[in-house]
Every structure is written in C-alpha cells, then in structure tokens.
Amino acid sequence: MKTFVNIFLGFFIFESVGAAPIADTVIYDSEFYEIPLGELSHPFVYVENEQSDQLETETGTALPSVAQESYSSAPLTEEPEEEASTPKLIDGSSAQGSGVLGPQTRDGLPTCLLCTCLGTTVYCDDRELDDVPPLPKKTTYFYSRYNRIRRINRNDFANLSNLKRIDLTANFISEIHEDAFRRLPQLQELVLRENRIRQLPELPSTLTFIDVSNNRLGRRGIRNEAFKDLHELQHLYITDNNLDHIPLPLPESLQALHLQNNNIQEMHEDTFCKMKDFNYVRRALEDIRLDGNPINLSKTPYAYMCLPRLPVGNLI
C-alpha cells in the first residue's frame, strides 16, 4: 500500500511539475538589472534564455535566470543560443529579423537572437561581441558586459531616444567617438568600468551616474569642466585610473565622488568649498574617497569646511 501511495504521489508530483507554466516565472535580480517590471509587457521583445544558468556559472557575473517569456510567435529554435548563432539555424526565421527580433547585426543575425531582449532591456552580456550590436529603437537599458568591444563608434547609439542606461563593463574599449553619447536625451547611467579608456567623450547633461573606474584616464583623459553642466550628476566613480587632479568644477548635485587609487597629489582650498564665501555649504556631497592617492589631506584643512563629512584618505 505504501509503495502504491508513493507511486501515486510521485506520479501526481510529476504531473504537476510537468504542467507548471514555466513561462510565468521571471526571476528578476534588481541588483543587477534594474528594469521596472512594468516594462516587461512591452511588445518588442522576445526572450529565450535557456543558457542563463550556465552563463552564470561560467562567468560569475550573476546573470538573472531570465525565464522563458515568449512574447513572440516566431518559430524560434529550442536550441541553446550558442548553437543558434550559427547561421544555418536561423534560416527559417531570419526573414522578419528586423521586426520582433530587432535589427540585424553585421553577421546577419537579429540582435534579439544574438542577445536577449526583455521588455525594452537588451542583455548582451558575455556574447563574445566585438562591436555594439544595432539596438532596437526603443531600447531603454543596454547591458553588454564581458565582451570584447574595442571601440564605440559615432552611430552605435544614434537615435536611441529612450536609452537610459549603458553598461559596457569589462570590455576592451580604448576609443570612444567624441559624439557617441551626445544625442541621447534620456541617458542617466553610464557604466564603462574595466576598460582601457584614455579619454572621455562629451557627456550628456542628463547623466546621474557615471562609473569609469579601472581605466586609463590620465592628465588629459578628462577635459576641463567635463562635469560642470551635469546638473543631475549624483555619483561619479573614477577609481583606479591615473588622474593627477580632481576634475573641477563638481556639480552641486554630486553626492558621491570616488577617486581612490589615482595619482592625485594636491588639492586646492576651493576644490569643494568657496574660500570667498564661508556661508557656502555643499550639502549633497557626503561621500568623498581619496584613499590610495599620494596626497596629504591634512595640508588643506579649510578645503573641507563646507562639507557634511571629511573625505576619506590620508590625514597624516
């Protein structure tokens, strides 16, 4: 009898698992991918990402397990995407490649087959990309980490008027066209960590978050007054570069300035405060990191008078 019950239960469990609507489980990791969930209902997308678990273990980049949300009725392949990237497998569906699956890449593959498009977010992490793929017009968030992109061209992000975040962490980017980010009216977050960037291009004034840590920015890497007109900038991370000065002026909106591990040797009393106006208070800037620089912060005691908190660094 017990055996029978076990078999019966086993069968029952098997049946219910088999019938579970897998397509409904979207496991979403907000720490890594900040897509407002509302966007999941946007139509341009299609996703099939059987590989995400595998990717996670391979790269350690903690990709979310994006489950199979099939918005498309296209007869998409059941194969893992690696195989899908060989042309023979897309013969049947490539005809409408510029529709649901986004524009065609140079290899003739639609971007959303090569990458994963979910809502208006395009995930291209760890796809061995050499270039920024052509993005669907409505792209809002673009992730292309752990690839081998070497340069950002003038038109890579052209006319993407909804684009809010670009994350190109851990590529080989050494060149960025001066105008590459210029016409992005909504760009808020620009993450270019762990590349080989020597010079920052013109930055849109809508940016709130910039991370260009772990690059090769030196004395001339950041133009004069590069951040002056970024009136919404809150977070500026330029750690682990070769800067020899603090980029000035810093916008009032700035809350966090991380400049650890550079080559900053001196600071002026006017860097953060205004020596001519002792009533001035720079309220927002609460988090300044200057550790790992050959600078003795004790030499300029008046430079911090207007700050809510002392910078972190050598106070010896």
Ligand SMILES: *[C@@H]1O[C@H](CO)[C@@H](O)[C@H](O)[C@H]1NC(C)=O
């Ligand atoms: C961007 O849009 C403008 C005006 O709509 C157009 O002239 C231009 O060719 C577009 N650029 C690209 C790269 O699509």
Ligand SMILES: *[C@@H]1O[C@H](CO)[C@@H](O)[C@H](O)[C@H]1NC(C)=O
């Ligand atoms: C740092 O500056 C203070 C004030 O000028 C000075 O007394 C101290 O000796 C300096 N420390 C080092 C390690 O140079």
